[in-house]
Structure formats: C-alpha cells, structure tokens
Amino acid sequence: MENILVPIFICVVLPVAVVFIVGRAKQNETNRKTEVMLRAIEAGVQLDPSIFASDAPRKKSLKEDMVDKLTGACITGLMGFGFLTIYVIKQIFPGSIHFAFSGILPFAGVVMLAVGIGLFISYQAGKKLLAKELEAEEKELK
Numbered sequence: 001m002e003n004i005l006v007p008i009f010i011c012v013v014l015p016v017a018v019v020f021i022v023g024r025a026k027q028n029e030t031n032r033k034t035e036v037m038l039r040a041i042e043a044g045v046q047l048d049p050s051i052f053a054s055d056a057p058r059k060k061s062l063k064e065d066m067v068d069k070l071t072g073a074c075i076t077g078l079m080g081f082g083f084l085t086i087y088v089i090k091q092i093f094p095g096s097i098h099f100a101f102s103g104i105l106p107f108a109g110v111v112m113l114a115v116g117i118g119l120f121i122s123y124q125a126g127k128k129l130l131a132k133e134l135e136a137e138e139k140e141l142k
Contacts, residue, residue, distance in 0.1 A: 061141075062134050069123045077116025083109030 040047045060068070087105040090097045127134075 062130055062137050066123060066126055066130075066134070069119055069126065073116050073119035073123055075116070076112045076119065080109045080111070080113030080116055083112060 037047060083105050086097060087102075087109060090102060090105070
C-alpha cells in the first residue's frame with residue numbers, strides 16, 4: 001500500500017497543494033490592495049493608480065530567456081544522465097543501491113536526457129536565429 005500512496009502523494013497531491021497555496025496567496029494580496037483602494041475612495045483620498053501596476057510581471061530579455069533555456073537543458077540532461085548512471089551501477093552491482101522506485105530509473109533517465117537534449121538543441125537554434133536581436137538588445141542595454 002505504501003508503494004502506491006507515496007507516488008500518488010508526490011505526483012498528485014503535492015503539485016495541487018502548491019498551485020492552491022500560490023493562487024490563494026495572490027488572491028489574498030489582491031483582496032488586501034482592493035480593500036485599501038476602496039477605503040481610500042470612500043475617504044476621498046487621491047491614490048496613485050500604479051498600485052496594481054507593480055504586480056505586472058516584467059518581460060524577460062531574449063538573453064535571459066536563452067540562459068533559462070540553457071539552464072533547463074543542463075539540469076534535465078544531467079538528471080537524466082545521473083538516473084541512467086545509477087541504473088547501470090545497480091545492474092552491475094545488484095546489492096549496492098536500494099530504493100523503492102528503481103524500476104522507473106531507465107525510463108525517467110531516458111525521458112529527462114531527451115528533454116535536456118531537446119532544450120539544448122532549441123537553445124542552439126535560437127542562438128543562431130536570434131543572433132541579430134541578441135546583439136541589438138545588448139547594445140540597447142549599454
């Protein structure tokens with residue numbers, strides 16, 4: 001029973017809880033700002049309309065986006081390589097590593113390695129295609 005409940009908790013309940021908590025925190029923040037605005041309007045006080053503007057996410061530059069893609073490629077690729085390495089060590093030395101999810105190691109390793117390679121290819125293609133835009137953005141920042 002424990003072999004079924006732990007993966008379900010990790011794969012289903014935990015992500016749902018994280019999304020719920022993050023959404024609830026944003027909703028709470030918006031409700032507090034709305035309450036302040038309503039009280040200020042009732043009192044006749046002029047407020048700066050940019051109070052809600054601070055919540056707008058700033059747009060990432062092309063360079064930041066490319067670095068994020070490269071970082072994701074490195075992380076997922078190395079995790080996939082690590083999973084496959086652990087699987088190979090476990091096959092060579094059967095008594096060396098013991099844990100519950102050893103059956104999914106080759107699948108998880110191949111999938112993560114493929115995602116990492118795909119992100120790296122996407123990074124390289126984007127770097128070539130957006131070379132002029134990246135150069136212009138670099139000049140604009142200086």
